[in-house]
Amino acid sequence: MTKFSLLxxxxxxxxxxxxxxxxxxxxVEFTDTPAPTDAAEMVTTHSKSSAIVRxxxxxxxxxxxxxxxxxxxxxxxxxxxxxxxxNAKGEPLVDPNGDPVIAETPDAxxxxxxxxxxxxxxxxxxxxxxxNGAEARRVExxxxxxxxxxxxxxxxxxxxxxxxxxxxxxxxxxxxxGLWIPCAGxxxxxxxxxxxxxDYDLYFQAVSGEKNLKTTTEGLRALSEMYLGGAAANPYxxxxxxxxxxxxxxxxEVVKHYSMGRATWELARVMPDSxxxxxxxxxxxxxxxMYVADAAEDLSAGTLYAAxxxxxxxQGGGSATxxxxxLGHATDAEVKAIIDGGVTFDDIFESTTAEATPxxxxxxxxxxxxxxxxxxILRLKDGMEQAAAFLESRRYAAWVGxxxxxxxxxxxxADPKKKxxxxxxxxxxxxxxxxxxxxxDHMQVEKIKAGATYEVAMDGGRVDTNGEAINSDxxxxxxxxxxxxxxxxxxxxxxxxxxxxxxxxNPDNLHFSPAMRTLFIGEDSGTHVNNFVWAYNxxxxxxxxxxxxxxxxxxxxxxxxxNIGGHxxxxxxxxxxxEWISSMPEDVVARLEAKAIExxxxxxxxxxxxxxxxxxxxxxxxxxx
Numbered sequence: 001m002t003k004f005s006l007l008x009x010x011x012x013x014x015x016x017x018x019x020x021x022x023x024x025x026x027x028v029e030f031t032d033t034p035a036p037t038d039a040a041e042m043v044t045t046h047s048k049s050s051a052i053v054r055x056x057x058x059x060x061x062x063x064x065x066x067x068x069x070x071x072x073x074x075x076x077x078x079x080x081x082x083x084x085x086x087n088a089k090g091e092p093l094v095d096p097n098g099d100p101v102i103a104e105t106p107d108a109x110x111x112x113x114x115x116x117x118x119x120x121x122x123x124x125x126x127x128x129x130x131x132n133g134a135e136a137r138r139v140e141x142x143x144x145x146x147x148x149x150x151x152x153x154x155x156x157x158x159x160x161x162x163x164x165x166x167x168x169x170x171x172x173x174x175x176x177x178g179l180w181i182p183c184a185g186x187x188x189x190x191x192x193x194x195x196x197x198x199d200y201d202l203y204f205q206a207v208s209g210e211k212n213l214k215t216t217t218e219g220l221r222a223l224s225e226m227y228l229g230g231a232a233a234n235p236y237x238x239x240x241x242x243x244x245x246x247x248x249x250x251x252x253e254v255v256k257h258y259s260m261g262r263a264t265w266e267l268a269r270v271m272p273d274s275x276x277x278x279x280x281x282x283x284x285x286x287x288x289x290m291y292v293a294d295a296a297e298d299l300s301a302g303t304l305y306a307a308x309x310x311x312x313x314x315q316g317g318g319s320a321t322x323x324x325x326x327l328g329h330a331t332d333a334e335v336k337a338i339i340d341g342g343v344t345f346d347d348i349f350e351s352t353t354a355e356a357t358p359x360x361x362x363x364x365x366x367x368x369x370x371x372x373x374x375x376x377i378l379r380l381k382d383g384m385e386q387a388a389a390f391l392e393s394r395r396y397a398a399w400v401g402x403x404x405x406x407x408x409x410x411x412x413x414a415d416p417k418k419k420x421x422x423x424x425x426x427x428x429x430x431x432x433x434x435x436x437x438x439x440x441d442h443m444q445v446e447k448i449k450a451g452a453t454y455e456v457a458m459d460g461g462r463v464d465t466n467g468e469a470i471n472s473d474x475x476x477x478x479x480x481x482x483x484x485x486x487x488x489x490x491x492x493x494x495x496x497x498x499x500x501x502x503x504x505x506n507p508d509n510l511h512f513s514p515a516m517r518t519l520f521i522g523e524d525s526g527t528h529v530n531n532f533v534w535a536y537n538x539x540x541x542x543x544x545x546x547x548x549x550x551x552x553x554x555x556x557x558x559x560x561x562x563n564i565g566g567h568x569x570x571x572x573x574x575x576x577x578x579e580w581i582s583s584m585p586e587d588v589v590a591r592l593e594a595k596a597i598e599x600x601x602x603x604x605x606x607x608x609x610x611x612x613x614x615x616x617x618x619x620x621x622x623x624x625x
Contacts, residue, residue: 027054028516030535030544035501039595042530042551043610045069045574047619049546067547069617070120070165071153073104077168083124083614085149087227088174093146101146103127104614105575108185108267109557110193113564115248118163120153121171121193122557122616123182125575144218147178147227150195153616154250161567163618171244176256177237178227180219183282184267184411184509186559189274190297192245196265198282199239236339236391241268241279243299257299258335260291261327261393264371269412271458271474275302278412278421278476285369285431287397287404288423290324292472301331304389305464306402307476309442317428317452317481318445324475325402326464328389335390348387349395350379367439368398369405373430375439398440401465405431405443408451411510411558413519414458414474415538421456421476422519424507428452428487450487450499450527453507453519453536454479484536484543489527496584499527504534504543509558511570520570522555526581529588531555533572547572547619550610551592552579557616571618578611 033048047065054060073083083103085093093101103124110121127146150171156164173179185195199219223233239262245253260268266280274296279289293302308323352360354377360367365379371394378399380388388396398404408426415422425432428448435441460473485507488500499505509522517539523531533547533555549555557573578596580589596610603609 024056025053025515026056028052028518029537029540029542030546033532033545033548035532035545036530036548037495039591040599041548043577043592043596043599045548045550045553045615045617047547049544051621063621065546065619065621067617068162068620069615070155070163071168071616073106073124073614073616074102074612077153077165082151082153082165082168082616083149084170085124085127085146086170087147087229088178089229090170090172090174093226096142101127103146103148104612105556106573106614106616107183107556107575108195109559109571109573109616110185110187110244111559111561111564111569111571112187112191112193112246114191114246116565117248118155118157118564119246119250120155120163120165120571120616121185121244121246122151122153122573123185123195124149124151125183125198125556126181143222143226145181145222147180147223148182149173149179150182150193150244152244152246152250152252157565157567161565161569162620163569167250169250171252171254173242173254176242176254177233178223179242180223180238182242183265184280184556186267186269186511188243188270188297189272192243194268194270194299195242195244196267197239197242198264198266199235199262234339236262236343239263239265241265241299255300255332258332258339258390259301259304259330260299261289261304261389262391263287263289263394266410267412269414270299271414271472272416273472273474276472276474278414278423280412280424281394281406281409284372284407285404286371286406286409287394287402288322288406288409288476289393289397290472290476292470300333301329303329303471304393305470306393306397306400306404308401308465309403309405309479311443311445314445316446316486317425317448317454318432318443319478319480320443321478322456322476324462324464324470325397325400326466326468327393327396327400327402328386330386330390334386338387338391343387343391345392348381348384348392350381352377352379366399368395369431369435369438370394370398371404401440403440403442405435405441407432410508410524411522413510413512415512415517415519416514417517418538419458419474420538421458421474422510422512423454423456423479424451424510424521425454426451426506426508426524448487449489450503450505450525451507452481452487453485453504453510453521454481455485482541484541485521487527492583494585495529495588496581497527497529498581498583499525501528502545504532508554509556509572511558511560513560513562513570515562520558520560522558522572523549524554524556527583529581529584531574533558549574550577552581553577553614569618573614573616575614577613578608
């Protein structure tokens with residue numbers, strides 16, 4: 001039982017502290033928000049849910065929920081748009097027309113209390129469109145993505161728990177060479193913010209020469225020209241876990257944890273021991289990584305592991321036991337020294353093709369699939385184990401026999417009572433099915449385009465594949481999918497849904513509330529016309545839809561906070577409203593676009609405001625508790 005101020009929802013469900021509760025809260029459940037079919041509701045982020053709270057004296061109370069936007073990306077707060085992007089000198093980035101470059105993709109949140117004051121750290125993941133509607137970024141010579149940012153907002157908290165942004169300032173990443181595609185993230189147990197870098201555009205830039213791989217120069221161009229002012233960006237400076245410390249005056253300190261490895265990170269979630277972290281590794285043919293720090297509340301040194309999936313069943317999402325392959329131990333300083341020494345991909349691996357080296361296996365090469373569906377034939381150079389483990393973590397994991405067949409691995413969260421980890425797999429496809437001719441084929445589960453959320457049992461007293469003890473009591477041992485969290489593909493319905501609207505589709509953000517015994521799940525769906533946020537009670541198995549995002553928008557920024565200033569919050573944002581999924585009929589798209597313009601208007605360039613706006617917000621409810 002707990003005297004906790006309830007949490008709920010996908011934005012900040014503010015729970016008013018008010019008078020002390022006369023009885024303990026013993027259970028919380030949620031009523032459903034219906035999947036919308038009316039055009040006005042489909043283009044509006046909203047909740048029709050209530051939280052039903054049961055107390056130890058047998059009474060219950062119902063608290064209706066509603067969505068509140070704290071600020072939009074294009075809102076001017078303190079003289080600049082909230083999501084304005086900047087270069088390393090702190091100068092605003094502008095496009096070829098001289099217009100400001102404003103991100104429309106708020107992602108992760110960490111609502112933190114520092115010396116009794118609330119602050120909000122928010123990611124801006126990537127940038128596609130201009131806030132003024134110009135099309136300059138589509139012209140030849142412009143960039144497909146921008147160097148990105150995080151912001152810290154100073155908040156006022158009302159007596160009813162309402163949060164108001166008084167200022168929004170960019171966080172300075174110039175001391176760590178900037179920031180590339182910060183995706184999910186969240187608070188650490190010691191009250192800092194742990195972010196991420198998804199290095200989609202940089203992953204292959206480390207590879208010199210022709211490797212039959214798709215490469216892109218846009219990421220390095222944007223970082224070099226737009227952020228660094230012409231200095232050459234090094235791809236090995238990106239793809240790490242940054243940590244942000246917020247101080248009472250709103251200033252920040254930033255580090256990147258090079259010892260946690262380099263991949264396409266969704267986020268790193270730290271377990272209750274303040275030492276063990278699990279990662280969401282997004283993309284095609286990715287791995288499940290675990291990091292065990294040498295000391296609690298210090299991620300600057302530790303050991304990196306990757307999981308091996310030992311399949312038990314391929315039915316549905318499949319099930320397996322897990323072994324852990326040790327990749328290596330390092331400190332941030334050691335890995336940074338390797339980077340600063342100018343190491344390249346060709347210093348770490350030799351690569352060849354079967355045509356060039358028919359006896360490649362006999363010569364010590366191995367074939368892997370890691371980070372994409374293509375094969376690479378690689379040989380590790382002598383003495384480069386540490387460089388490979390921490391700069392080419394996914395490739396090295398495959399090279400030493402870990403499983404690199406997961407697909408679109410997104411958020412992670414943990415239930416400390418049952419010691420279960422939850423891992424969102426947005427699309428159960430590609431490497432997760434049987435692959436003819438693959439170098440290894442550990443996974444052969446059913447293809448589910450709607451994805452699944454996996455449950456991983458954790459325990460202590462475990463050893464790695466070398467027989468060495470793993471110094472953690474939070475080691476994953478077995479992986480399966482609870483029935484309620486398995487997506488269901490369907491034939492397209494009248495609105496264009498190709499996943500069942502009453503089931504979670506393409507899970508992304510995850511956050512767990514121990515007080516409510518509830519896992520919250522936010523969607524990034526290409527199979528639902530409206531993305532939803534769900535509440536799944538891990539004890540009863542009840543699944544409730546509690547928020548409907550504006551059509552086309554992804555649900556981001558999911559975070560649960562037990563108590564700040566006598567109130568509880570569950571944070572959530574959205575991004576890219578109006579990014580219609582391809583299965584929607586033309587008449588449905590036309591109906592939604594017309595309704596969005598009717599409700600929200602257009603800017604002076606004629607661009608619908610609906611497609612320019614993204615929200616940082618919360619679910620409000622339960623005043624007076």
